[in-house]
Amino acid sequence: MHHSYLLWRDWFGTKEMRHLWSELNIVNSWLKTETALALTLEEFGVVPADCAKAIQNHRDLEIEDIKKIRILTISTRHILAGFISYMRNRLGEAGEFFHLGATTQDILDTGLAIIIKDSLESIKTDLRSLLTVMAGLADQHRYAVMAGRSQGQHALPITFGFKVALWASELLDHLKRLEELEKRVLLVSVGAAMGTQSSFVLLAGKEKTLDMAKSMARHLKLQHTSTDLHGRVDRFSELLSYIALVCTFLGEIGLELRDLQRTEVAELKEKWKDSFEGSSTLVHKQNPEPAHWPEGLAKIARGNSVAMMDIQIQHERDATRTAPEFATISESFLCLSASLQMIEDILSNIDVDSAQMQANIEKTGGLIMSETVWIELFKKTGRLVHSQHVVKRCANVAGESGISFKQALLDHEDVAAFFTQKEIDWMLNPENYQGTVEEQINAVIASVENEIDGL
The missing domain is CATH 1.10.40 (Ribonucleotide Reductase Protein R1; domain 1)
Structure with missing residues (x-):
C-alpha cells in the first residue's frame, strides 16, 4: 500500500521500480509470455500462422483492460483465469489458441522472470552509478585522516577515503553476485500442468517439446533449463537473500553516515537547504533522516527473505507460494531501489570536515x-x-x-x-601510520574503473 502513497512513496521505492512492479506491467508480462508461447507453437506448426501476431497486436494492455479483467477474476475466483478469458474473447478466432497447453504457473513464473530481469538491469545501473560516486569520494578524501573506530572507540587512524573505498569494494562484490545469480533466476518456465510437459508432447511431439523452453527463452531474452521449475522457489529465495544482503549493507552505510554527523562527532554533514525541516518542533535541528532510512528498509527486505525461505510446497505444486512471491519480490526490489538512490544522494552531497576529524583524533592526546x-x-x-x-x-x-x-x-x-x-x-603523527591505505584505495578505484569501462 505504501507504494501508492503520494506523500511517502519515493521513500519506499523509485518511480522506475514502481512502474516495473505495477499491476499493469505484471499483466503485460503475462501477455509477453503468452506471445512467446504462441510464437513457439507457431514455429512448431501447432497453431495457425499469424496467431502470435494477433496476440502481439494486443500486447500493450491499459488500465481499462485491467478493470475488466478484475471483474472476470472475481467471477472465476482464479488468479489467472480472468486474464485468459478476457484475452480469448478479445482475440476472436486466434483466442482458440491462446494459452494452449500451458498452465498457470508457467505464465506467472515466466512473467516474474521478465520483470525481475528488467528490475535487475535497473539495479545494476544504480549500483554502477553509486560505485562511481564512491570511487570519486575515495579519491577526493584519500588523505583526510580520521579516527578508525572499533567498539565505538578510537582504534587506529585511517582516512575517510579509505572508509569509502572499502564500501566500494563490497559494492563491487554485490554487483558480481547479481550477475552470478541471474543465470539461476532469469528462467523460462514451460512445464505444463505437472511439469511433465505432457500436453506439449501430445500437441507437438517429444522432439519439439524438448526445444520449447529454448525457443521461448530466445523470444523473451531469458535463459532456460532442461527440467521443470514449478516446485522450485529456491531461485526466488536466493534473489531475496541477495536483495536483503545489499539492503543490509546500504543500511549499515546509512547508519555510519548518521553517526558521523552526531553533534559530538560532527565529521560529516549533509548539505542543508532552507526548505528542509529537521523537526516539527525543534527548529534548530538538522536531522540526517535520509541516512538512517535505508536500515528501516533493510529490515523489510530481511523479513521478505525469511518469508520466501519459509515457503513449504505440498506435493508437486500448490498456491501457498503465490502470495509471498508477488508480495515480497516486488517490495524487496522497491526497498533496494530506494536505498540505492538515498545513499547515492547523500554521498553526492556530503560535506567532509577534515579539520573536525583531526580535532577528534587529538581528543585522546595521542x-x-x-x-x-x-x-x-x-x-x-x-x-x-x-x-x-x-x-x-x-x-x-x-x-x-x-x-x-x-x-x-x-x-x-x-x-x-x-x-x-x-x-x-x-x-604520534597519524599521517605517518597509514599502512597500505593509499594502495588499497588505488586498487579499488582501478577495479571500479574497469567495471564501468567494461560496459
Whole structure:
C-alpha cells in the first residue's frame, strides 16, 4: 500500500521500480509470455500462422483492460483465469489458441522472470552509478585522516577515503553476485500442468517439446533449463537473500553516515537547504533522516527473505507460494531501489570536515597511536610483551593523570632510553601510520574503473 502513497512513496521505492512492479506491467508480462508461447507453437506448426501476431497486436494492455479483467477474476475466483478469458474473447478466432497447453504457473513464473530481469538491469545501473560516486569520494578524501573506530572507540587512524573505498569494494562484490545469480533466476518456465510437459508432447511431439523452453527463452531474452521449475522457489529465495544482503549493507552505510554527523562527532554533514525541516518542533535541528532510512528498509527486505525461505510446497505444486512471491519480490526490489538512490544522494552531497576529524583524533592526546609506539619499541628491544606492557602503562598514566600520552612516554625511562622527543613526535603523527591505505584505495578505484569501462 505504501507504494501508492503520494506523500511517502519515493521513500519506499523509485518511480522506475514502481512502474516495473505495477499491476499493469505484471499483466503485460503475462501477455509477453503468452506471445512467446504462441510464437513457439507457431514455429512448431501447432497453431495457425499469424496467431502470435494477433496476440502481439494486443500486447500493450491499459488500465481499462485491467478493470475488466478484475471483474472476470472475481467471477472465476482464479488468479489467472480472468486474464485468459478476457484475452480469448478479445482475440476472436486466434483466442482458440491462446494459452494452449500451458498452465498457470508457467505464465506467472515466466512473467516474474521478465520483470525481475528488467528490475535487475535497473539495479545494476544504480549500483554502477553509486560505485562511481564512491570511487570519486575515495579519491577526493584519500588523505583526510580520521579516527578508525572499533567498539565505538578510537582504534587506529585511517582516512575517510579509505572508509569509502572499502564500501566500494563490497559494492563491487554485490554487483558480481547479481550477475552470478541471474543465470539461476532469469528462467523460462514451460512445464505444463505437472511439469511433465505432457500436453506439449501430445500437441507437438517429444522432439519439439524438448526445444520449447529454448525457443521461448530466445523470444523473451531469458535463459532456460532442461527440467521443470514449478516446485522450485529456491531461485526466488536466493534473489531475496541477495536483495536483503545489499539492503543490509546500504543500511549499515546509512547508519555510519548518521553517526558521523552526531553533534559530538560532527565529521560529516549533509548539505542543508532552507526548505528542509529537521523537526516539527525543534527548529534548530538538522536531522540526517535520509541516512538512517535505508536500515528501516533493510529490515523489510530481511523479513521478505525469511518469508520466501519459509515457503513449504505440498506435493508437486500448490498456491501457498503465490502470495509471498508477488508480495515480497516486488517490495524487496522497491526497498533496494530506494536505498540505492538515498545513499547515492547523500554521498553526492556530503560535506567532509577534515579539520573536525583531526580535532577528534587529538581528543585522546595521542593514544590512538599507541600501536606505533610499542612496535617501534619492540623493534629496538626484541621484547614484544615488555614493549606492549610499557606503552600500555604510559597510556594508563596519561588517562589517569590527565597528562598527554607524549609526556607519559617521555617520562618513562624504558621509552626515553630509546627515543628522542622528535622521534616520539613522528610516531604520534597519524599521517605517518597509514599502512597500505593509499594502495588499497588505488586498487579499488582501478577495479571500479574497469567495471564501468567494461560496459
